[in-house]
Amino acid sequence: MSKISRAVGAAMLCLGLLISASVILAGQDQTMPAKDAKKKEQMKADTVTISGTVSSVSDSAITIVDSKKAEHTVAVTTDTKVTKAGKDATIADVKANDVVTVEAKKGAGDTWMALKISVS
Numbered sequence: 001m002s003k004i005s006r007a008v009g010a011a012m013l014c015l016g017l018l019i020s021a022s023v024i025l026a027g028q029d030q031t032m033p034a035k036d037a038k039k040k041e042q043m044k045a046d047t048v049t050i051s052g053t054v055s056s057v058s059d060s061a062i063t064i065v066d067s068k069k070a071e072h073t074v075a076v077t078t079d080t081k082v083t084k085a086g087k088d089a090t091i092a093d094v095k096a097n098d099v100v101t102v103e104a105k106k107g108a109g110d111t112w113m114a115l116k117i118s119v120s
Helices: 003-027 031-045
Strands: 047-057 061-065 071-075 081-084 087-089 099-106 112-119
Touching: 047 071, 047 112, 061 099, 071 099
Parallel strands: 071 112, 081 112
Antiparallel strands: 047 061, 047 099, 061 071, 081 087, 099 112
16 A cells, blocks of 8 residues: 555544544533533522621621611631732721621521621
């Protein structure tokens, strides 16, 4: 066989493998991303964002008064991420009358657990 016919045969073999792989991938179930999206949507449904002014703060909880004068108490854990003016901070850096935005997730019963606290 000549070199040209070998090269053409190798090219056809490679093309055939690529087409086969494309067919196999196209036929696979594409529900995995949908499951991830559903999980993220469920996570969002279990979280809430509360903005307002801090009325009191301790090592384990923060109480916020929102614009409608409703009071919200949110538990603070060691996993709660606190930022102040865009920089990492601790719950001890949060003071009464600070304006905050809290992202919280539903805890046991009617409690909320703070995931992130951002002090403006």
